[in-house]
Amino acid sequence: MIEIRFHGRGGQGAVVASKILADAAFREDNDVQAFPYFGVERRGAPVTAFTKIDNKHIRNKAMIYQPDYVIILEASLISAVNVTEGLKENGLVLVNTRDDPDEVAERLGVKRAACIDATQVAIDNKLGSKFQPIVNTAIVGAFAKVSGVVKKESVVDAILTLPRYAERNAQAARDAYDRVKVSGGA
Amino acid sequence: MIEIRFHGRGGQGAVVASKILADAAFREDNDVQAFPYFGVERRGAPVTAFTKIDNKHIRNKAMIYQPDYVIILEASLISAVNVTEGLKENGLVLVNTRDDPDEVAERLGVKRAACIDATQVAIDNKLGSKFQPIVNTAIVGAFAKVSGVVKKESVVDAILTLPRYAERNAQAARDAYDRVKVSGGA
Amino acid sequence: MMAKLTIPEEELMSPGHMGCLGCGATQAMRYVLKAAGKRTILSIPACCWAVMPGVWPNTCLQVPELYTPFETTGASISGIRAALDALGQEDINVIGFAGDGGTADIGIQALSGTADREDDVLYIMYDNEAYMNTGIQRSGSTPLGTWTTTTPVGVKGDWEKSPKKNVTAIMAAHGIPYIATATTGYPEDLIRKVKKALSIKGTKFIQIFSPCPTGWKMDPALTVSITKEALSTRAFNLFEIENGVYRITMKPKKTPLKEYLMKQGRFRHMPDDLIAKVEAGLDTAYENLLHLEEFTQKKAGSSQ
Amino acid sequence: MMAKLTIPEEELMSPGHMGCLGCGATQAMRYVLKAAGKRTILSIPACCWAVMPGVWPNTCLQVPELYTPFETTGASISGIRAALDALGQEDINVIGFAGDGGTADIGIQALSGTADREDDVLYIMYDNEAYMNTGIQRSGSTPLGTWTTTTPVGVKGDWEKSPKKNVTAIMAAHGIPYIATATTGYPEDLIRKVKKALSIKGTKFIQIFSPCPTGWKMDPALTVSITKEALSTRAFNLFEIENGVYRITMKPKKTPLKEYLMKQGRFRHMPDDLIAKVEAGLDTAYENLLHLEEFTQKKAGSSQ
Amino acid sequence: MVKELLTGNKATAYGAMLARAQVIPAYPITPQTTIVERIADLISEGRMEAKFVKVESEHSAMAAAVAACNTGARAFTATSSHGLALMHEVLMWAAGARTPVVVVNVNRAMGPPWSVWADHQDAMAERDTGIIQFWCENNQEILDTVIMAHKVAEDPDIMLPALINQDAFFLSHTSEPVDVPDQEMVDRFLPPFNPKEKLDVDDPKGFGSLVMPPQYMEFRAKMAKSMDMARDLIRKVDREWEELTGRSYGGMMDMYRCDDAEFILFGAGTMMSTAKDVVDDMRNEGRKVGIARLRILRPFPFEEVRYLADRVKAIGVMDRTYTFGQGGPLYNEVNAQLYNHTNPPFTKNYVIGVGGRDVIPRHIRSLFDDLEKVQENGYGEEGEIHWWGLLDGSTPKEEM
Amino acid sequence: MVKELLTGNKATAYGAMLARAQVIPAYPITPQTTIVERIADLISEGRMEAKFVKVESEHSAMAAAVAACNTGARAFTATSSHGLALMHEVLMWAAGARTPVVVVNVNRAMGPPWSVWADHQDAMAERDTGIIQFWCENNQEILDTVIMAHKVAEDPDIMLPALINQDAFFLSHTSEPVDVPDQEMVDRFLPPFNPKEKLDVDDPKGFGSLVMPPQYMEFRAKMAKSMDMARDLIRKVDREWEELTGRSYGGMMDMYRCDDAEFILFGAGTMMSTAKDVVDDMRNEGRKVGIARLRILRPFPFEEVRYLADRVKAIGVMDRTYTFGQGGPLYNEVNAQLYNHTNPPFTKNYVIGVGGRDVIPRHIRSLFDDLEKVQENGYGEEGEIHWWGLLDGSTPKEEM
Amino acid sequence: MPGTMDEIPITPINTVNSTVVKTGGWRAFRPICDTEKCIKCWSCWKFCPDVSIAISENGPVYDYDHCKGCGICANVCPVKCIEMIPENK
Amino acid sequence: MPGTMDEIPITPINTVNSTVVKTGGWRAFRPICDTEKCIKCWSCWKFCPDVSIAISENGPVYDYDHCKGCGICANVCPVKCIEMIPENK
């Protein structure tokens, strides 16, 4: 089973991101779960969401404590939340930032990091406003690339079922897929 | 245990009569219970009430099915209700009426009957209106005489605790005590 | 030489019911059913009318009727209407028939919800000014100064301390299309109002002043005549509000309140100064009504 | 050169609470506590404000505060007041602080009971025009035309179909001594009204228009400025009702409703004819208010 | 101490008066109504000092009572059946808020069919709420229990609401002689209510906020502990009351001639009072029978039930209600507590008196007969749950 | 049949749509809210034809649903915790009125403390109301159960309301792949609701009037009988559904690897799904363990529980709530049903996951370990009821 | 009153017309109409809460099986031709 | 957060001032005041829903531990001397 944790802010779409990823994996014949952290957070507050992916039937309904991947929708959260909590030894952290992945890996004290300027991708694709760019589709695109857990096509297919701006969001995912950078120069 | 059943109409005071009798007996060191038939009757409809009297502690909480005495606050009920239901073989029926007790006994098919014109007693003592005389204290007075179950004084004492027109009610009980007639010329 | 009947002859309420001698609430039901006719579904919460139709398997009502928990009338009639709509059944009157307690107190929320949703139902509050089924306790609709078992006179004079709740004003504030008051003493007026209400789409509300000889400690024979005095003393007023426009449907000559009060045991303890206070309050309320009539009619006239 | 503060400096609400960015309801609480001061007991039902003070053991409120089930605010403040009376504790303000859903819908019965009993409490309804704590569902207080999650636009245009419930009119019909409306955009006015309410004995009611950027789909920075537009479009009006006498406390020049609506995502679907209909309704309501002011003031004047 | 003829409802009102209840929010309902009326009278006559809050529903009655308690006042209310059901949410709230409101419930059947008669479903359906439950068999017990319940509920170790049950009409409307204790004596027994934590403008705190999952369970565990601690306290308070008045209700359970009994009927309310008479008669005939009357439903008297189990051959459990799809609630409670117990006696369930059917001595006797038979021969056709007295012929006609 | 990623709440909305619910009065409450929202969406998108009555409270929601049912329409609603509690009176009414309203309840803790997380008190506290209860462990089961519940509840022999339970967040907000059956197939399975008796102006009758004591008990006996008859019907409906869809939920109880098991954990909801994984692991290690998941609480699956009792050494009962003063409700239910049964196995109660605490595989494993130990050595200090994971040290740290 | 379980419906459904209940037994005073004086205005019929007055050419016909004797008819009669007589006499 | 059963009261009683909760972490945009331009009208202070502005002689002093960055202060400032800067930069 592969377990992914998302960090974002209320209203930013972390929960939707977790569902898109689950949907993409589901399209590749996996069993999946996607769920938010069960809190009472309000708009603006940090929120967490999860995706579980397995090629067997997932019966385990417990939350995720040791993720394989952590995805951070906004870099400013790094100082507000313990984003690497429980991350597996060889886990990877994907951050929406312009910064260099090696530097980020070091800052976070993890072995593997990946970075994508999802904000820029979103702005390029006219997703959200300048003050509130919608980055969740871009970041899932980037995740497909760096993790190999799901294919780009599956992510795009999942995104295309969104009720609004589906094509632009799909394009953001494709763009991010192309632009994401991983630490260690990979 | 002595068991008494009262028949009256909603609003006529049968329940209060059952309590006055219980109170009188209680003053003579008996254990007692007084309770209405548990119905949903409205003003004007026939109602039933009960008194239990015993010199031992009464634990039995069941209703009364075989009364020793039946007391009828208004003669017109005789045609509306089965007033003698369950009456013990040697039971006595006390009726508010001008009629002759022997005739009443025969009409009711019982061995013993007693009659008191409680309506007249009430009117004499200015209890209630002409259309709605309050007969319940008078009839308990009459009961004391014909049954011997309680003393006149106890009935009067019980009545004297009533919140209103206590003395007039007491006098009605005394008058009825004196005027009641029993079948068989007793 | 036989006079024409002034109200419909058909009876949809049978004798043999459990109402007290001279019960005004039974008259109210009789007239409402005459007005509404057979194609009517009734919903009745806990109240005297939950007992009066009879003990199973008897009923004095010749229309389908749903008994419900005490506080649910508004929701219940909404549910019935929604079901009829879902089933495609049209031309059926849905009427909630509840006491003043079930309306002004424990049922006001469900009623408020119905009005807010603008559901197509008629809600009737038969107003005997207290909880009678449980044996005469105060309700919101109990007038200032009244004795009830929960507002005893006692030593301290704990009679009802707040004025009669103005349920029609509350319903008017909900902006529903038709509101009326009626009384059992004037069945023709009552029946006209029920018919009118049923001809309008949306939530309608009618308050029927229904004397209760038992709870009012009054000679049952006075059930009809007391309503006339209620009107002439302004203890109750007959009016209707159609789309916000008030119309007072009877303006009797004023008679002294005390005469009305002294016929009823529930008021007999009232000292003269309290009576004067109550009377002043009723007069003010009546003036208000006159003003509202003038004001809303003028506005309606000008906007035509 | 430092301006004098126009509202009390003392803070009885601390930062660190859980309100959304730019939450108007938090401003409302801040001002109410400034007006009421330390000798105040608050009762808060389920609503955003049941979450905002913080998760145990934290609280942002520096006055004693009772959380209660959703529908109980009226009963709860009556209970607190009764207890204080029984314990002989005087000079304490008892304030219920509930959302529009907790007031206009599920809490209206308990509130109506409190008003009927004339209990000495202040009930504040902070009005963000929907159930926000559960994620933007319609309430009785949701205006005609609004999108919420239970009044979706969808294919059929299932936006809110009934006008905003007139809770002040409903409370006015209860005949309580003081009723007011206020908004977070005018804290001085709000604070004055709260203070006035607390100086009067009996049941008082204040409705505070409190923008919710989350539920209104609006830039949080607009929380203050949107209230000014709400007033000038008559989407909300500031007035008070003292012993039945109306006084409009602000009469801004009218501005077009559409500008107000288009700043908020919840209205952005509204077609022009619907906007016109809503605008007409608001204008009529405002005129009504002007009439009521004139009429009640004249009456009060003449009876003096 | 004066003996007065009191109905159960008047005894309730006297109990509240003697307990010096300070805030009484209440709403009328048959057959509780006269409680509310008598309290109004007592206040109006100047005999009782309490704030009577004339609420518009039972939901508000309980909510106002909880708030009053949180403010530091002793709160009391009374209701029945549908009224109790309408309080359901707030009863749970009162438990979680640890507000020791005392509620008298006149047990009445739930509708539909509308019925105003004795039935225990109303109270049994509150067994999962966290509220202490007392059950009474006569009016003296009601009066005494109102006072005792305040003492138990308000104890700093307990701080839980309490429900006191009395059968509709059989107690509520039946007048019996009742000893009315002196106020002075009651005051000695029951100190003023003075909770450690309350709404206080001089020491502002919040009450009842959101709690995250890790702590919620701890709060519930604390509640569970307090409820369990109530067992000993109830026994102690019963002893103290006995010292003062000579009256005990058996602590956690009222056992009548159980010591050497082989066959026991267990049940609640007035029918168990009637049953004691029957036991006396049967004892005279040499039958080893006894009555265990439910005095406390919550916390459940598991020690007492097990004590009985160690001694008797069979226990018949009488339920004046039924839990649809599972059996009589008391039967389940007893069985549940005897499971895992060594030496379990035979048990059988009698559903009887539902919706106000009268339970008369003959019925009790036939239950004992049946129980003896069943213990010897095993369950007959009716199985281990028997609805006593249905028209379907399942009960012999002569025993109905 | 299409597979879609659905949360439990969306699955609920789809279930109502496919069941062709006609009247849906509902009120929002976390975490049920998105059910109401999705239904509003489905209606607004023209995919669902139902009257959505936007009531002002849950009490009114249930009252409107009952009235709609009485009028002959299929009625559905959904709620959670405090909302369910506020319906309490009307749930009993629905049962007595024999109106087969289907209610989905998202199990959430009761306040105070305010909590929105998974906990079973809300539903357990309705076990005495006469309402059928289904319990689900995943979103597929929820969707399927809404349809099946209508079929069971509306059967002329049954005519009782039904409650369907799903854990807050663990299901309500968790997306999983769910097979969405065709409307046409569902229509074949579930006929339109057509009650024998309803409000009908052409055949006027009164519904729900006062009944005197002699008859009241008979009406209740009829209810009891219908509830008991629901057992066979539930099994039958489950088989029919399996024939159509290939999915069965075990009829009255969901047994997983129980056939030759020696140690069984019994419980409700999502934690039992997680537990099945653990059982697989432990089976691989040669441990004879199994899971019995509560599928139906009312009518209680007594035959199934007894079937298990005949086979296993010990049953551990997991309760995600607690009945104060008596133990976990499921524990009591199981014990009660096994009492009087020959060859009773050992049972122990684990109170766990209360107020939304996560139950993870390690916990389940330690419960099995504990159960085995206890069966060998008897109860330890904690006795037969163990609150699993409290901060008081009663559970070993490493197992928390 | 149905006598067996099978005759009892699943919930109380009321189908029997309440006329089977003879509320005449409640009556303490009996209304008697002097039909000579009656002007056939039908006020008595209109206001009877117990629907116990039928219209006939000769004036009101009482249904003494149901009339409870409230006296309303006597009270509303404009020509006072109805008298209330004690049932006892 | 209390750690043992004994430290937990019988029902949640809230006594800890919420200032311990650093809601500054919610902030995506940071208000910066150009105190030169500030006219000390205190509108910003008055309207801040997070009580995160203190009054000083030099103009508003921000409590960045709690300010959530809603932008109201910048919006209400009559002289527009408050700017909202992205936190990321």
Ligand SMILES: Cc1ncc(C[n+]2csc(CCOP(=O)(O)OP(=O)(O)O)c2C)c(N)n1
């Ligand atoms: C929840 C609930 N509370 C209380 C009652 C008891 N109850 C039944 S009828 C009634 C009074 C009804 O008063 P009203 O509505 O004025 O009608 P009336 O009896 O006067 O006709 C009360 C308090 C009930 N049935 N249900």
Ligand SMILES: Cc1ncc(C[n+]2csc(CCOP(=O)(O)OP(=O)(O)O)c2C)c(N)n1
């Ligand atoms: C009996 C009950 N029903 C529903 C809820 C769920 N609930 C909690 S808060 C809320 C909405 C509150 O809306 P409002 O009163 O307008 O306050 P806001 O959240 O908008 O501040 C709802 C529906 C509840 N807690 N209790």
Ligand code: SF4
């Ligand atoms: S108590 Fe009053 S309202 Fe009720 S039946 Fe009797 S007269 Fe009618």
Ligand code: SF4
């Ligand atoms: S006395 Fe009353 S019940 Fe009888 S006929 Fe006249 S009005 Fe009707």
Ligand code: SF4
């Ligand atoms: S009211 Fe009098 S006059 Fe009129 S019809 Fe009746 S009896 Fe005749």
Ligand code: SF4
């Ligand atoms: S609003 Fe602007 S001018 Fe006024 S005090 Fe704040 S920063 Fe200064």
